[in-house]
Amino acid sequence: MKKHIILLTFLSFCFGKVRVVTSTTDLADIVKTIGGDQVTVTSIARGNQDPHYVEVLPSYMFKVRKADLYFMVGMELDLWAQQIIDGSRNRKIKVIDCSVDINKMEVPTGQVDASMGDIHKFGNPHYWLDPENGKLIAQLIADKLANAAPKSSDLFQQNLDAFNMQIDRAILDWDKRFRKLQGKKLIYYHNSWPYFSDRFGLVAVEFLEPKPGITPSPSKLNQIIQLIETDTIQVVASESYFSERAPKFIASKTGVKTIKLAQSVGALNGADSYINLFETNLKILSEAFGIEYD
Ligand SMILES: [Zn+2]
Known part of the structure; x- marks a missing residue:
């Protein structure tokens, strides 16, 4: 050895x-x-x-x-x-x-x-x-x-x-520049974001996927549409690799804002390093919620 x-x-x-x-x-x-x-x-x-x-x-x-x-x-x-x-x-x-030392959620x-x-x-x-x-x-x-x-x-x-x-x-x-994101409610496509949401104070209300890895069904989409209307959700965020069909369908029924977030380095323009991954996502989210940041 x-x-x-x-x-x-x-x-x-x-x-x-x-x-x-x-x-x-x-x-x-x-x-x-x-x-x-x-x-x-x-x-x-x-x-x-x-x-x-x-x-x-x-x-x-x-x-x-x-x-x-x-x-x-x-x-x-x-x-x-x-x-x-x-x-x-x-x-x-x-x-x-790499997960050995992580406090897992x-x-x-x-x-x-x-x-x-x-x-x-x-x-x-x-x-x-x-x-x-x-x-x-x-x-x-x-x-x-x-x-x-x-x-x-x-x-x-x-x-x-x-x-x-x-x-x-x-x-x-980030805590200073993006503090107005705290408490903002949104719907994610896949449940990629509990660690991110916790860190930056965002609230995940629902997911388009009925279970992680399962394509959203028509009944799930209808349920989401009702939820957006009753709970006045402003934003639906998808990972960069998903088709825009389901989010766009929901947007056409409710007027909700749909955005793509970078789930990994290189997923979107600007997210070209580990640090910039967060910077890019926080800017995209702020713009979606109509929040100013410096
Ligand atoms: Zn996952």
């Missing part, structure tokens, strides 16, 4: 950089921030793709074959990642589940059953949408990169400190 680690360290030293693959663009962006020029990183899922459903392709296995580390979201969001890793036949790769207390749908069975896996969780992810990434490349551990620590400071400042700044 020890020999193994020494060999791995030696190999990554030989090639200079730690080769990292991540399931999502959010994890890739944090790896890039912490690893700097000592890592190469590539994400399997694109930012504008539904992270629950990624087709397992041989080209992905090929990418993983040469990697040192694989960071996954976990909580069964990226079950597909295991197939890619197994298919890569890379026996030396270290697979890291919506974890079922009783028995897991079909009423929770198929894809959020073990709690809500969209935890990267709280910037405080971004710090926990970054800490884990810094630790694992340091194990893989001990010579660069000072650099990783410096980058981690800078990242944490940037997030702390941004949270203070």
Whole structure:
């Protein structure tokens, strides 16, 4: 085992950089921030793709074959990642589940059953949408990169400190600039947003999906239309990858505002980094609610 680690360290030293693959663009962006020029990183899922459903392709296995580390979201969001890793036949790769240190939301207390749908069975896996969780992810990434490349551990620590400071400042700044979003009620397409909503004081009233991963039915849409009218909901927000059909149908009946939010880095213009993911979404939401911000 020890020999193994020494060999791995030696190999990554030989090639200079730690080769990292991540399931999502959010994890890739944090790896890039912490690893700097000592890592190469590539994400399997694109930012504008539904992270629950990624087709397992041989080209992905090929990418993983040469990697040192694989960071996954976990909580069964990226079950597909295991197939890619197994298919890569890379026996030396270290697979890291980034959800280990997260304070998980919506974890079922009783028995897991079909009423929770198929894809959020073990709690809500969209935890990267709280910037405080971004710090926990970054800490884990810094630790694992340091194990893989001990010579660069000072650099990783410096980058981690800078990242944490940037997030702390941004949270203070967002709390001030976007405070008028607090208490605003909205309807989301998919339940990607409990961590985000909690952080920024938004209230999720309903979801277009009857259960996570289930396409909205006509009866569900009618129910939503009534809810919007009785509860005066102003905004329906969708993840970038959904068809606009259902939201537009609801808008045509109620006049509600429909928007797309970036669920991951790269999902929308402007959301080109982990920090900008939040900045972009908060601006889109403020504009939808007719709120001014500086
Ligand atoms: Zn989900």
